[in-house]
Amino acid sequence: xxxxxxxxxxxxxxxxxxxxxxxxxxxxxxxxxxxxxxxxxxxxxxxxxxxxxxxxxxxxxxxxxxxxxxxxxxxxxxxxxxxxxxxxxxxxxxxxxxxxxxxxxxxxxxxxxxxxxxxxxxxxxxxxxxxxxxxxxxxxxxxxxxxxxxxxxxxxxxxxxxxxxxxxxxxxxxxxxxxxxxxxxxxxxxxxxxxxxxxxxxxxxxxxxxxxxxxxxxxxxxxxxxxxxxxxxxxxxxxxxxxxxxxxxxxxxxxxxxxxxxxxxxxxxxxxxxxxxxxxxxxxxxxxxxxxxxxxxxxxxxxxxxxxxxxxxxxxxxxxxxxxxxxxxxxxxxxxxxxxxxxxxxxxxxxxxxxxxxxxxxxxxxxxxxxxxxxxxxxxxxxxxxxxxxxxxxxxxxxxxxxxxxxxxxxxxxxxxxxxxxxxxxxxxxxxxxxxxxxxxxxxxxxxxxxxxxxxxxxxxxxxxxxxxxxxxxxxxxxxxxxxxxxxxxxxxxxxxxxxxxxxxxxxxxxxxxxxxxxxxxxxxxxxxxxxxxxxxxxxxxxxxxxxxxxxxxxxxxxxxxxxxxxxxxxxxxxxxxxxxxxxxxxxxxxxxxxxxxxxxxxxxxxxxxxxxx
Amino acid sequence: xxxxxxxxxxxxxxxxxxxxxxxxxxxxxxxxxxxxxxxxxxxxxxxxxxxxxxxxxxxxxxxxxxxxxxxxxxxxxxxxxxxxxxxxxxxxxxxxxxxxxxxxxxxxxxxxxxxxxxxxxxxxxxxxxxxxxxxxxxxxxxxxxxxxxxxxxxxxxxxxxxxxxxxxxxxxxxxxxxxxxxxxxxxxxxxxxxxxxxxxxxxxxxxxxxxxxxxxxxxxxxxxxxxxxxxxxxxxxxxxxxxxxxxxxxxxxxxxxxxxxxxxxxxxxxxxxxxxxxxxxxxxxxxxxxxxxxxxx
Numbered sequence: 021x022x023x024x025x026x027x028x029x030x031x032x033x034x035x036x037x038x039x040x041x042x043x044x045x046x047x048x049x050x051x052x053x054x055x056x057x058x059x060x061x062x063x064x065x066x067x068x069x070x071x072x073x074x075x076x077x078x079x080x081x082x083x084x085x086x087x088x089x090x091x092x093x094x095x096x097x098x099x100x101x102x103x104x105x106x107x108x109x110x111x112x113x114x115x116x117x118x119x120x121x122x123x124x125x126x127x128x129x130x131x132x133x134x135x136x137x138x139x140x141x142x143x144x145x146x147x148x149x150x151x152x153x154x155x156x157x158x159x160x161x162x163x164x165x166x167x168x169x170x171x172x173x174x175x176x177x178x179x180x181x182x183x184x185x186x187x188x189x190x191x192x193x194x195x196x197x198x199x200x201x202x203x204x205x206x207x208x209x210x211x212x213x214x215x216x217x218x219x220x221x222x223x224x225x226x227x228x229x230x231x232x233x234x235x236x237x238x239x240x241x242x243x244x245x246x247x248x249x250x251x252x253x254x255x256x257x258x259x260x261x262x263x264x265x266x267x268x269x270x271x272x273x274x275x276x277x278x279x280x281x282x283x284x285x286x287x288x289x290x291x292x293x294x295x296x297x298x299x300x301x302x303x304x305x306x307x308x309x310x311x312x313x314x315x316x317x318x319x320x321x322x323x324x325x326x327x328x329x330x331x332x333x334x335x336x337x338x339x340x341x342x343x344x345x346x347x348x349x350x351x352x353x354x355x356x357x358x359x360x361x362x363x364x365x366x367x368x369x370x371x372x373x374x375x376x377x378x379x380x381x382x383x384x385x386x387x388x389x390x391x392x393x394x395x396x397x398x399x400x401x402x403x404x405x406x407x408x409x410x411x412x413x414x415x416x417x418x419x420x421x422x423x424x425x426x427x428x429x430x431x432x433x434x435x436x437x438x439x440x441x442x443x444x445x446x447x448x449x450x451x452x453x454x455x456x457x458x459x460x461x462x463x464x465x466x467x468x469x470x471x472x473x474x475x476x477x478x479x480x481x482x483x484x485x486x487x488x489x490x491x492x493x494x495x496x497x498x499x500x501x502x503x504x505x506x507x508x509x510x511x512x513x514x515x516x517x518x519x520x521x522x523x524x525x526x527x528x529x530x531x532x533x534x535x536x537x538x539x540x541x542x543x544x545x546x547x548x549x550x551x552x553x554x555x556x557x558x559x560x561x562x563x564x565x566x567x568x569x570x571x572x573x574x575x576x577x578x579x580x581x582x583x584x585x586x587x588x589x590x591x592x593x594x595x596x597x598x599x600x601x602x603x604x605x606x607x608x609x610x611x612x613x614x615x616x617x618x619x620x621x622x623x624x625x626x627x628x629x630x631x632x633x634x
Numbered sequence: 635x636x637x638x639x640x641x642x643x644x645x646x647x648x649x650x651x652x653x654x655x656x657x658x659x660x661x662x663x664x665x666x667x668x669x670x671x672x673x674x675x676x677x678x679x680x681x682x683x684x685x686x687x688x689x690x691x692x693x694x695x696x697x698x699x700x701x702x703x704x705x706x707x708x709x710x711x712x713x714x715x716x717x718x719x720x721x722x723x724x725x726x727x728x729x730x731x732x733x734x735x736x737x738x739x740x741x742x743x744x745x746x747x748x749x750x751x752x753x754x755x756x757x758x759x760x761x762x763x764x765x766x767x768x769x770x771x772x773x774x775x776x777x778x779x780x781x782x783x784x785x786x787x788x789x790x791x792x793x794x795x796x797x798x799x800x801x802x803x804x805x806x807x808x809x810x811x812x813x814x815x816x817x818x819x820x821x822x823x824x825x826x827x828x829x830x831x832x833x834x835x836x837x838x839x840x841x842x843x844x845x846x847x848x849x850x851x852x853x854x855x856x857x858x859x860x861x862x863x864x865x866x867x868x869x870x871x872x873x874x875x876x877x878x879x880x881x882x883x884x885x886x887x888x889x890x891x892x893x894x895x896x897x898x899x900x901x902x903x904x905x906x907x908x909x910x911x912x913x914x915x916x917x918x919x920x921x922x923x924x925x926x927x928x929x930x931x
Contacts, residue, residue, distance in 0.1 A: 162725075162726065164730065164734065210827070211826075212825055212826035212827045213823075213825055213826070214821070214823050236729065237728075237821070237823050238794055238795070238819075238821040238823065290814045290815045290817055291815060291817075291818065292818055292819065293814075293817070293819055295819075296794060296819055296821050322794075323794040323795060323801050323805065323819070324795070324800065324801065325800075325801045325805065325806055325809070327806070327809040327810060327814065328794070328801065328805050328806070328809040328814055328817065328819075329814065330814050330815075480748040480749075480750060480751065480880070480883060481748065481751065481800055482727075482746075482747050482748040482751060483727060483728050483729070483731075483795060483822050483823075484690065484693055484726070484727050484728060484822050484823060484824075484831070484832050485690070485693050485695075485696040485727065485746065485832065485850070485852065485853060486793060486802065486822050486832060486850045486853065487748045487850065487883040487885075488793075488795055488800050488801055488802045488803070488822070489800060489801070489802075489803055489806065489879065489880065490795075490800020490801065491800070599733060600733070600737065601733070608752075608753065
């Protein structure tokens with residue numbers, strides 16, 4: 021018993037090191053960490069977990085390096101959340117999809133809009149949250165024509181007095197957080213090559229980590245590190261091509277044989293096809309300071325029709341672990357080799373320490389687009405479990421011995437033939453929308469879709485004067501008829517604990533608190549609070565537009581807890597409203613319009629920040 | 635781009651277009667090229683609404699900002715016929731093109747698009763072209779069919795679309811024949827900083843970077859004449875690769891869905907001005923198949 025007890029405390033401290041340490045308050049948080057005994061990652065729902073004190077800020081979209089999106093604040097709890105009311109609103113003046121998280125540093129809230137990517141600083145110390153400053157980077161208009169799926173931006177990040185964000189036209193910009201003055205501006209890609217940027221950077225050890233979007237345009241994916249102070253590119257890791265470009269060297273030790281070999285980023289493709297092979301980086305990055313590793317995933321391969329690119333198409337749909345200072349790859353695991361269903365591998369990875377099989381494992385939890393929740397050993401890339409969190413028939417499971425995803429050949433698309441009921445559909449079981457993890461309940465909170473698709477017939481299309489042919493993709497509700505779900509999952513048992521069926525896809529992020537309240541939004545504009553242990557609905561508020569943003573919570577200058585979220589429909593799922601797509605054209609929006617035909621009757625566009633308090 | 639207009643303005647303008655056109659068609663021949671002075675003639679409205687065309691500013695032989703493409707020339711032909719000056723909204727013709735131009739109300743006509751495209755209302759086709767094999771004449775390949783066994787030993791350039799549920803027919807057809815390893819991919823989009831980015835695939839044939847390429851006819855026909863070495867341009871057989879991969883496509887004009895009056899007017903114009911359109915296409919070396927094929931491609 022005694023031995024176990026010691027081990028548990030040890031585990032807790034490690035988790036604390038990962039979960040805490042907001043970048044904006046480095047010294048303060050390390051002080052508080054040193055004096056705290058933490059029991060994190062014990063048995064779920066234990067209820068006796070001591071948590072590190074929360075500094076009340078929310079300095080990056082994922083809240084912490086471990087990407088838990090968990091706040092230790094407790095003022096708002098399951099009993100009083102019913103009294104939550106809107107205390108302030110702010111119009112962003114932009115009509116496209118708002119996927120970003122507002123962030124809070126001290127007495128200021130910062131947010132970045134979709135294209136044209138305007139940054140606002142709002143003064144939390146004054147009534148009505150007046151604008152302290154705003155910054156308009158004036159991105160090129162033409163970049164809107166390059167972005168595939170609405171002109172979204174997933175947020176900005178704060179570190180050491182500066183804000184960092186990406187523009188749709190491929191600039192990474194650092195602003196002085198106090199004044200809004202530009203400190204540096206680095207052009208890292210080119211819309212003329214099909215590259216855009218939509219992801220939120222992560223700042224680790226003086227490096228601003230960023231990635232590109234644009235697989236639809238045949239670009240080559242990369243992750244770059246910019247020097248935090250100068251904006252200079254410190255390193256670039258490509259996701260296709262020779263090992264030297266991928267930053268694979270002698271220290272690269274993938275767990276599975278299939279991921280071992282020389283220059284697999286070349287040899288797993290037809291000649292030269294890797295040069296336009298996709299594998300972009302438009303999702304989330306996590307960091308473990310103890311292991312000194314960053315973790316992130318790459319998007320699916322291009323071109324879309326798989327018969328043109330026989331082979332594994334490395335390193336697309338892959339999780340990488342890299343050293344932040346050099347970019348050197350330490351391990352990689354290809355989640356979906358030779359993807360055929362548009363299952364980008366860019367989702368969030370949540371870093372926690374869990375007792376598994378009698379041992380404490382440093383794990384990375386990843387609710388993947390292909391429909392499995394991967395629990396992996398983050399020290400070496402071993403898959404410990406991969407359980408479906410919804411209905412899957414496109415694949416038949418993951419072989420834990422080989423790491424192989426077992427495809428179902430009956431569901432593989434082929435031009436000229438009809439394939440029906442492919443589940444999950446192209447947007448996956450879950451797309452970009454990040455989940456949250458509560459060390460108090462030990463549960464993962466996952467906003468996601470329940471969609472299937474048919475791929476049928478051949479449709480003519482036309483680009484740059486050239487006719488081409490493709491599949492008619494038609495997306496529709498999965499089993500049960502609900503298009504979305506918000507579910508709680510126990511990563512230790514690999515089982516669902518509870519689930520809320522939502523009519524529309526749940527395309528918002530989520531956030532959970534030490535008050536045992538979890539928050540998420542719906543595409544028709546309801547912002548909801550539920551009991552983190554039972555899923556019981558506790559409160560809801562109808563915002564002006566559909567919610568696809570990421571909720572956050574913070575302690576205001578008055579010492580009270582607030583909750584904030586951006587409302588503003590759009591994104592791939594909401595493009596029918598934000599992009600004004602034609603509801604009669606079922607293949608519009610990559611087939612998504614067929615699944616959201618009713619959305620224009622349920623919500624309207626318009627970006628608005630909502631802040632709630634007791 | 636010019637700002638989008640509200641629905642009322644657009645409707646008004648289109649009906650004005652119709653009325654003006656009916657009034658002025660008989661005069662058009664007399665007044666060729668003097669569209670801006672039309673308003674001074676008796677009975678004409680004070681201001682002629684422009685013919686607002688949505689076009690790619692950098693994609694010869696189709697269109698460019700300097701007005702050198704055959705779609706520019708066809709737009710001018712329509713403008714003259716209707717007595718209206720041509721005004722452009724420039725936007726790269728790729729995903730989002732229709733949405734951001736025609737769909738946003740910034741312009742009213744797309745001169746070239748695949749017939750039957752769902753996102754717009756297309757007119758009757760005004761030409762039918764084909765994918766072609768392009769190779770250096772000095773190679774004497776004379777390959778005509780996708781089933782030619784020699785293809786298995788060649789580096790074959792094809793254009794690729796990226797990860798967007800679609801691709802060019804040769805990419806599908808050659809991969810279906812087990813020749814993925816022979817393919818050299820060029821993105822249709824190319825590098826937009828350079829002139830006419832889709833033309834790089836024809837440049838690659840001329841330079842010998844690939845042995846042969848399978849390219850959409852109008853692009854190949856135009857650039858094959860402009861490379862430093864003689865190139866052979868040969869229509870691909872079969873025209874339809876079974877079960878269903880077409881290599882020939884009908885090309886039409888596109889207007890907003892619902893603009894049926896305008897579409898009918900364009901249909902009438904296409905029928906009436908067929909000889910002029912055909913000779914323009916001939917001048918640009920557009921290979922054509924079917925009824926209006928030039929006698930010598």
